[in-house]
Amino acid sequence: MGSVIDSSTSLLARHTHDIVRFAMGAPSDDLMPVELLDRFAANPVPGKYTYGSTEGEPDFVDQILKLQAEHGHASAPDRVTVTTGGMQGLDLACKLFVDPGDLVIVEGPTYTNGNATALSYGAQLLEAPLDENGLVVEVLPELVARGGRTPKAIYTIPNFQNPSGVTLSLARREQLLELAAQWGAMIIDDDPYGLLRFENSPIPSLNEIDPGNPRIFSVRTLSKILAPGLRVGWVDADPSLHPLLINAKQAMDTCTSVPAQRTVTDFLAGGHLQPHLDRVLSLYCERKNAMRVALDRHFGDAVRATDPDGGFFLWVAFADAQVDTAALFEPALAEGVAYIPGPAFSTNGNFHDALRLCFATSTPERIDEGVARLKAAVDKSGAQR
The missing domain is CATH 3.40.640.10 (Type I PLP-dependent aspartate aminotransferase-like (Major domain))
Structure with a gap:
C-alpha cells in the first residue's frame, strides 16, 4: 500500500498551472529557519561526512x-x-x-x-x-x-x-x-x-x-x-x-x-528553537483561523471543520453525505487547489465525504483563494457517490 500523501507531491510536480497547496503537511518555506540552518550546515566539523x-x-x-x-x-x-x-x-x-x-x-x-x-x-x-x-x-x-x-x-x-x-x-x-x-x-x-x-x-x-x-x-x-x-x-x-x-x-x-x-x-x-517557535506559532494560529473563516465564508453550513489548538490540519466534512472527495480531487486540481481526500486516511475506505486541509503552507490571502477554488470545484463537478 503506497502513500496517497507522498504521491501527491509527484502529481503536483507534473502540473504547471497555479495550485493552492493544502495537501502536504509541511511548513511553508517562509516558516522554516532556512538562514540559520544554512549557516549551521556550512560549519566545518571534523568527521561530518563519514x-x-x-x-x-x-x-x-x-x-x-x-x-x-x-x-x-x-x-x-x-x-x-x-x-x-x-x-x-x-x-x-x-x-x-x-x-x-x-x-x-x-x-x-x-x-x-x-x-x-x-x-x-x-x-x-x-x-x-x-x-x-x-x-x-x-x-x-x-x-x-x-x-x-x-x-x-x-x-x-x-x-x-x-x-x-x-x-x-x-x-x-x-x-x-x-x-x-x-x-x-x-x-x-x-x-x-x-x-x-x-x-x-x-x-x-x-x-x-x-x-x-x-x-x-x-x-x-x-x-x-x-x-x-x-x-x-x-x-x-x-x-x-x-x-x-x-x-x-x-x-x-x-x-x-x-x-x-x-x-x-x-x-x-x-x-534558536524557542525564538523560532515564538515566531511561527502565532502565524500558524493566524492561518488556522483564516482557513476556518474562509470555509465559513465560502461554504457556510455545507461543511463542518475541526478547530485545533495546534498542528497543521483541519478536517472538513461535508453536510451532504453524497459528496465524494476522491471524485472531487481531479476537478479541484484543475480548478487550482489540492487537498487529501478522506478515504486516504482509512483502510476501510471510510470518510468519502471528508477531506484534510493543511493551513501551514499558505498565507491567509492564499488560504481564502484556495477555499474559494475548492467551492468552485464542488459547484462545477457535482462530485457525488
Missing part, C-alpha cells in the same frame, strides 16, 4: 534529552535512538512489535503512512473512532471483545492528530495506559506536532503521566517543527529495546545523516 553511530551522534542525543526535559519528559541516552525522520520511527516500531496477523488498533481517520507501515508488516488493523477529544478510548474494550482477540499495538497521534487536528484528553490518555497494561499491548505514541501548540494549555504526555512505562514507544521528528527535508527524528523507548533498535536500524540505513544531525545540533545548542 559514517556516524547508529544510535545517533552523541551531541545530538544530548540536545534531544535537553529538549524533552524542558517539556516534562525526563529520559536517558539508552532510551533514545536517532531516526531518519518520524517515518523510520514508525517502521522500527512495527518491525519490533508487529508480526503477520497481529491486531493493531488505529484511529479512524489516521495518518495514511502509519496505516501503510503496519500493513506492510502484515498487521490486521482495527479502526477505532475519533471525536473532539481524540481517540474514543471508551469503546476500545467493546471493539476488542467483538473481535475476539487483544491488540498487539495501539497506534495513536495524541496531539493535533493527523488528519483531524484533535487532541487526546487527559482522561483518555490515562485510560489508554490502563488498557495497554491490561492487554499487554504497546502504545505507538506518534507526536510530530506536540511542540506546535498555539492555543490553550498543554496536556501531559503519556510519558509524563507514567514515566518509564515500558509499553510506551514514542516517535518524534523535527520535520514539522523545523524542516521536513532534514529527515531527522528519534524514538524514545524502554532501554531493553535499545540493542534491538540499533540492530534493526543498521539493516535499514546504518545511520541517520551525520551532516543533518550536526546542523540540528548546532541549531538547538545555540538556543
Whole structure:
C-alpha cells in the first residue's frame, strides 16, 4: 500500500498551472529557519561526512534529552535512538512489535503512512473512532471483545492528530495506559506536532503521566517543527529495546545523516528553537483561523471543520453525505487547489465525504483563494457517490 500523501507531491510536480497547496503537511518555506540552518550546515566539523553511530551522534542525543526535559519528559541516552525522520520511527516500531496477523488498533481517520507501515508488516488493523477529544478510548474494550482477540499495538497521534487536528484528553490518555497494561499491548505514541501548540494549555504526555512505562514507544521528528527535508527524528523507548533498535536500524540505513544531525545540533545548542517557535506559532494560529473563516465564508453550513489548538490540519466534512472527495480531487486540481481526500486516511475506505486541509503552507490571502477554488470545484463537478 503506497502513500496517497507522498504521491501527491509527484502529481503536483507534473502540473504547471497555479495550485493552492493544502495537501502536504509541511511548513511553508517562509516558516522554516532556512538562514540559520544554512549557516549551521556550512560549519566545518571534523568527521561530518563519514559514517556516524547508529544510535545517533552523541551531541545530538544530548540536545534531544535537553529538549524533552524542558517539556516534562525526563529520559536517558539508552532510551533514545536517532531516526531518519518520524517515518523510520514508525517502521522500527512495527518491525519490533508487529508480526503477520497481529491486531493493531488505529484511529479512524489516521495518518495514511502509519496505516501503510503496519500493513506492510502484515498487521490486521482495527479502526477505532475519533471525536473532539481524540481517540474514543471508551469503546476500545467493546471493539476488542467483538473481535475476539487483544491488540498487539495501539497506534495513536495524541496531539493535533493527523488528519483531524484533535487532541487526546487527559482522561483518555490515562485510560489508554490502563488498557495497554491490561492487554499487554504497546502504545505507538506518534507526536510530530506536540511542540506546535498555539492555543490553550498543554496536556501531559503519556510519558509524563507514567514515566518509564515500558509499553510506551514514542516517535518524534523535527520535520514539522523545523524542516521536513532534514529527515531527522528519534524514538524514545524502554532501554531493553535499545540493542534491538540499533540492530534493526543498521539493516535499514546504518545511520541517520551525520551532516543533518550536526546542523540540528548546532541549531538547538545555540538556543534558536524557542525564538523560532515564538515566531511561527502565532502565524500558524493566524492561518488556522483564516482557513476556518474562509470555509465559513465560502461554504457556510455545507461543511463542518475541526478547530485545533495546534498542528497543521483541519478536517472538513461535508453536510451532504453524497459528496465524494476522491471524485472531487481531479476537478479541484484543475480548478487550482489540492487537498487529501478522506478515504486516504482509512483502510476501510471510510470518510468519502471528508477531506484534510493543511493551513501551514499558505498565507491567509492564499488560504481564502484556495477555499474559494475548492467551492468552485464542488459547484462545477457535482462530485457525488
